[in-house]
Amino acid sequence: MKRAKPGDLRAVVEAIPGPLAQLLARDWPRGLPVAVNELIEQGLLGEQRTVEELAERIGRRWVAFGYENDLMDSLGKGVRTSLGVLEELVSPSxxxxxxxxxxxxxxxxxxxxxxxxxxxxxxxxxxxxxxxxERPPTVEKPTPVPAPYVPEQRDDAVGINEEQRALAREVLRGRTRLPR
Known part of the structure; x- marks a missing residue:
């Protein structure tokens, strides 16, 4: 596999706007991850862009996507992940x-x-x-509605006489206690 020249990779990394470069240095003190070089290589070799074209892309998107305002403006949102911003700036169109x-x-x-x-x-x-x-109809699946729970009527209780049923009703109503 063909690799990009280290000088070209460095030149694109040097095109990163200063405020973002400071955030990246803080977040990645040992250097940028390998994925950044792979993304830059994809731009240089896969998209066949020149170093100047990638540098121009980074600068244009930095302003157009509002990252400059997010970092520099006192009311800006800030940047949550510096690496995510860099990926957005370098990634293919x-x-x-x-x-x-x-x-x-x-x-x-x-x-x-x-x-x-x-x-x-x-x-x-x-x-x-x-x-x-005029729009084509969208087909929506009907939401299944569960049937309401209806307890079964149990008249087939074998071995329970009417006196026992009355006692059970009283216990359920809380009016009496079961004999021990």
Whole structure:
């Protein structure tokens, strides 16, 4: 298997925004996990991106996804896991049409909107705007309703006379105690 050059890996890691790099250094004092290098290698070799393209992706997503505001703004939410943020910044674009040239909805070769993403967005928008009456019916499973419990009527109690039944009723009502 082909491996990325260590210098390329270092260059991408150096493109991590300063505040995130500080959080990562605090959370991972012995260095980043191997999974980070594997993710960067996937970008460099699998997606065939250059170091500059990955560095640009990290910087663009840092701002566009709001992580900069979350860390820098006094009202920001903060960052729960620094490694999760880094993975989100480096990970491949989630193109709806699986277009390898799509970079967050923009075709990196032409600079135009990714045609597959545009098509998918239009379909989703049309589905949302379609009146409820025109939408295909959704089939829902009926929720099973348990039958109410009805105790059996037991008139077949063998060996119990009417006097014993009356005593049992009185005991159940709490009016008397059983003889010992």
């Amino acid at each position: 989630k193109c709806w049409g699986n277009n390898l040239d799509c970079e967050d909805g923009i075709d990196r070769r032409t600079g135009d909107d990714c045609p597959r993403c545009v098509e998918q967005r239009a379909e989703r928008r049309a589905d949302r705007e379609q009146p409820l009456a």
